[in-house]
Amino acid sequence: MKLKIFFFKFQMEVLIEKILLDENVERLNYLLENSNFETLFENLNFLSLLLDMCNKIKVKKNFLEIIFNHFIKIQNLQNYLDIEILLCSVAIFKISSIKYVYNFFPWDTYTLLEKYLISKIRGDISLIYSISQKITSEKLTLGGLTSLLQISKNEIDKNFINSLIKEKQEYEQQEYPDWVDVLENEKNLKIESLDENYFNIEPIDEDINELENHVKNMCVFNKEIENLTDIIKISLSSFSNSNKNSNIDPDRIFGPRNAIIENECISGIKGGCRMLSCTCKENEEEWFYNSCDACLKKIRDPSHALRFPLNGGGWIGCYCSLICLVKQPPLNFEDDDENSLEFTELRLDNMQSTIETKKIYDRFKKKK
Numbered sequence: 001m002k003l004k005i006f007f008f009k010f011q012m013e014v015l016i017e018k019i020l021l022d023e024n025v026e027r028l029n030y031l032l033e034n035s036n037f038e039t040l041f042e043n044l045n046f047l048s049l050l051l052d053m054c055n056k057i058k059v060k061k062n063f064l065e066i067i068f069n070h071f072i073k074i075q076n077l078q079n080y081l082d083i084e085i086l087l088c089s090v091a092i093f094k095i096s097s098i099k100y101v102y103n104f105f106p107w108d109t110y111t112l113l114e115k116y117l118i119s120k121i122r123g124d125i126s127l128i129y130s131i132s133q134k135i136t137s138e139k140l141t142l143g144g145l146t147s148l149l150q151i152s153k154n155e156i157d158k159n160f161i162n163s164l165i166k167e168k169q170e171y172e173q174q175e176y177p178d179w180v181d182v183l184e185n186e187k188n189l190k191i192e193s194l195d196e197n198y199f200n201i202e203p204i205d206e207d208i209n210e211l212e213n214h215v216k217n218m219c220v221f222n223k224e225i226e227n228l229t230d231i232i233k234i235s236l237s238s239f240s241n242s243n244k245n246s247n248i249d250p251d252r253i254f255g256p257r258n259a260i261i262e263n264e265c266i267s268g269i270k271g272g273c274r275m276l277s278c279t280c281k282e283n284e285e286e287w288f289y290n291s292c293d294a295c296l297k298k299i300r301d302p303s304h305a306l307r308f309p310l311n312g313g314g315w316i317g318c319y320c321s322l323i324c325l326v327k328q329p330p331l332n333f334e335d336d337d338e339n340s341l342e343f344t345e346l347r348l349d350n351m352q353s354t355i356e357t358k359k360i361y362d363r364f365k366k367k368k
């Protein structure tokens with residue numbers, strides 16, 4: 001029986017080689033449709049041999065398509081990408097042959113790994129990655145790796161992607177932020193040696209109702225303003241309340257304010273719920289862990305980080321850029337209120353305009 005298959009295989013090889021050399025599309029189609037290829041294609045060695053042949057003869061794209069379409073049918077696959085995963089995941093295929101396939105049906109490593117992780121194609125993720133990297137020089141980004149990590153189901157895949165992330169973090173850093181600088185009057189500033197009460201601020205505990213009536217009276221047309229109470233609260237919480245006796249601005253040193261009205265951080269040097277100091281809404285006392293919550297890029301210094309202003313006041317998370325902050329807001333940010341998205345935008349606007357107009361004091365440059 002084995003001998004029979006061997007001869008059949010041998011005959012097939014000779015026959016296919018001739019068909020490929022003759023560039024005879026009809027005959028190749030006919031042969032694949034009418035011969036017992038299931039047995040041959042069950043063994044990937046045969047596909048490997050066919051591809052070597054195609055590469056040697058330099059067949060045209062349509063021949064590869066015919067072979068692949070047939071293979072997809074027999075192996076119950078979805079598309080060419082599945083075949084490419086197989087090519088990269090089994091060490092029997094020659095790199096030169098895989099390259100030949102790649103010329104006609106290019107892929108990128110991200111798409112290949114993504115498809116591997118969500119489908120049930122056999123393979124070993126580290127092998128797929130390393131072979132794909134030999135074929136295409138395109139590199140995975142930290143953002144890409146993070147999304148791959150999220151769709152990984154088993155420990156082996158997760159561990160492998162984590163190792164790539166670690167490797168990448170070694171050298172991938174946040175771009176130097178354009179919202180930080182050091183002003184002339186801050187050149188000799190030593191935050192550590194400032195008096196504990198230096199930035200003492202007034203807590204925000206205004207009578208909102210009184211303010212609301214005041215604003216209403218000011219409105220010339222006496223029109224109802226939708227969500228007036230919330231808008232007043234939001235404007236109040238970003239009220240800087242700077243120390244008038246100082247030329248050092250707390251908005252620059254500890255970032256914009258997003259007060260938790262009537263329950264704000266204690267007063268003092270880091271007083272008020274400010275972007276770079278408030279931990280009211282964090283689970284830990286610490287909020288800065290050296291990397292961006294969204295893309296995992298390294299952040300050099302807390303003063304280079306941006307954080308998410310919560311609707312009830314306070315800050316959460318740690319981001320390298322506004323893009324990352326908006327793209328991947330913290331999982332636990334409040335979205336219980338149907339207007340919260342609109343209010344979040346208002347708070348983000350306040351934060352952005354404070355940072356844009358005042359900028360943040362660059363503690364990193366100062367250290368150097």
Ligand SMILES: [Zn+2]
Pocket residue numbers: 260264265272273274278279280281314315
């Ligand atoms: Zn706070």
Ligand SMILES: [Zn+2]
Pocket residue numbers: 292293294295296297319320321324
């Ligand atoms: Zn980021």
